[in-house]
Amino acid sequence: MALFRKPKYSTVAARQEVPKDLASKCTKCNTIHIKQELEKNLWVCPKCGHHLPLTAGQRLRFTLDEGSFQELDADLSSGNPLDFPQYQEKLSKAQRASGLNEAVITGRGLIHGQPAYLGILAREFMLGSMGAVVGEKLARMLDKACQERTPALIFSVSGGARMQESILSLFQMAKTSAALARLHQQGVLYISILTDPTTGGVSASFAMLGDINIAEPGALIGFAGPRVIQQTIGQSLPTGFQRAEFLLEHGMLDMVVPRQDMKATLARLLKFHGGEA
Amino acid sequence: MMADLDGQLTPLLEKIKDLRSFAQQQGLDLSDEIQALENKAADLRAKMYANLSPWQKVKLARHIKRPSTLDYFELIFSDFIQLYGDRQYRDDPALVGGIALLQGKPVTVLGHQKGRDTKDNIARNFGMPHPEGYRKALRLMKQAEKFHRPVICFIDTPGAYPGQGAEERGQSEAIARNLRDMAVLKIPILNLITGEGGSGGALALGVGDSLLMLENSIYSVISPEGCASILWKDAAQAKDAAAALKLTAHDLEKLGVIDEIIPEPQGGVHKNWEAGAVAIKEALLRHLDVLEDLSMETLLQRRWRRLSELGNE
Helix, strand or coil: CCCCCCCCCCCCCCCCCCCCCCEEECCCCCCEEEHHHHHHCCCECCCCCCECCCCHHHHHHHHCCCCCCEEECCCCCCCCCCCCCCHHHHHHHHHHHHCCCCCEEEEEEEECCEEEEEEEECCCCHHHCECHHHHHHHHHHHHHHHHCCCCEEEEEEECCECHHHHHHHHHHHHHHHHHHHHHHHHCCCEEEEEEEEEEHHHHCCHHHCCCEEEECCCCEEECCCHHHHHHHHCCCCCCCCCEHHHHHHCCCCCEECCHHHHHHHHHHHHHHCCCCC | CHHHHHHCCHHHHHHHHHHHHHHHHHCCCCHHHHHHHHHHHHHHHHHHHHCCCHHHHHHHHCCCCCCCHHHHHHHHCEEEEECCCCCCCCCCCCEEEEEEEECCEEEEEEEECCCCCHHHHHHCHHHCCCHHHHHHHHHHHHHHHHCCCCEEEEEEECCCCCCHHHHHCCHHHHHHHHHHHHCCCCCCEEEEEEEEEEHHHHHCCCCCCEEEEECCCEEECCCHHHHHHHHCCCHHHHHHHHHHCCCEHHHHHHCCCCCEEECCCCCCHHHCHHHHHHHHHHHHHHHHHHHHCCCHHHHHHHHHHHHHHCCCC
16 A cells, blocks of 8 residues: 555646636537637537527628628618507517517628629527518518619528518418519529528528529428437437538538538529529 | 317217207107207307318318329319329329319319328328429429410428439429429419418429419428427427418418418318319419410519519518
């Protein structure tokens, strides 16, 4: 028996006390990163590559050339057409929290010098759900793209149709798809970019109708949510089910593109379709 | 639920029965009194059915005895020939279609098919199509376009099936493609909700030129149960959700999003299939008449306008 023992030092995991406004945690690998660093990396975790959620404003900044964005219909906002209980309160809360009038931003801008119309759904506004205003703003944007024969892009992030507008939100699926039918007939390019999550009525309308469908890595994409499916079939689902890579494998997407390559990829695709360099 | 409704009348009906047997036993003529009571019962019944709550309508719309799509095909059309398969994966028994004659005129007919009993319902997946069902529908619609036949869609589904295979084969894509292609299909399309109009799975047969609803049918973005469990974490509050969702034919008429309500026989179309079929046939012919008078350009422009105005106040 040793007379002298080496004293044991236990290493207490230093509590990483980083002020909230300076640091942010990756929701997948729990690594804490300086926010500035994440921003520079377009909010993709430098350690595990997880794509963290973006606000519509961030998405806009990461996609368009600086100062090129001209917004459309910024002032359109929803009423409560069905007098749905507590809907007005939810809308006001979402408006205050997001600084947006509704769950989509639409407009025109340049991507590496090439013009495009675009719509960006806002996860931070009622999970990007589509009501009458979202559908109307997207349809108007697509009509403009069609008239000017300029490519259209939609970045989707959405839980689906907005329940509080019932039939009116359901019909937005038909309205946006009809607008895309026109682009289709007129030979105007439409690129759909599906990000985490894109489900329900949004996936079952414009999000799946791209001439080219692109998803971000790991994005959940599906008609029904995994919880609903599990309840229905009563068995567990395969790993990676309804993730972007799974959809690529099943033929629903053209490509899965990491966020850092998205702008360059879009620019290349636009170039192929008559965009000016 | 309907038993409850009729239950309110039971005491009155009992009284009529008693009176009748009393009159018979005693050899009395009480026909005036009996007639008065029967009139009262009829009034009450009419009042009850005219004031059904949204939840009662939901129950009626889902009633197992309501005619199914194939029943309507037999009752309304002559010489129905069923056509099968999407040519890509399989035939989906939850969505049926084919060609038929409407008053001697060739049309393409499509619809969700619920089962007529539990066993049939399992085979039909309770009227919840997989992607191949929607792809079959689109195939038959393009065929209709090729041969200049109008399309008539019968809508009756809880929704598109939320299952693993459905997702793997692209449920979203199948629905989305129908929405897009139906918007520009060069033939008149009539859409009729006969029972449940459940969300995107219903809408995938719902784009067209005339949207008709049977009096006791419903149409909404989510089922009342689904809405209640999301909103109040309690599916039992489906009754309240049914009211909030504004899903009855009368609600939708008030919102100005449907073209016509087709009246059902008193108590619901399950009580008299033939009368229901007659009313539907009359409405289909009338709407088709108007649409067929339009030039193709006008028809498509009209459809475009209808679609782009949806949900605008």
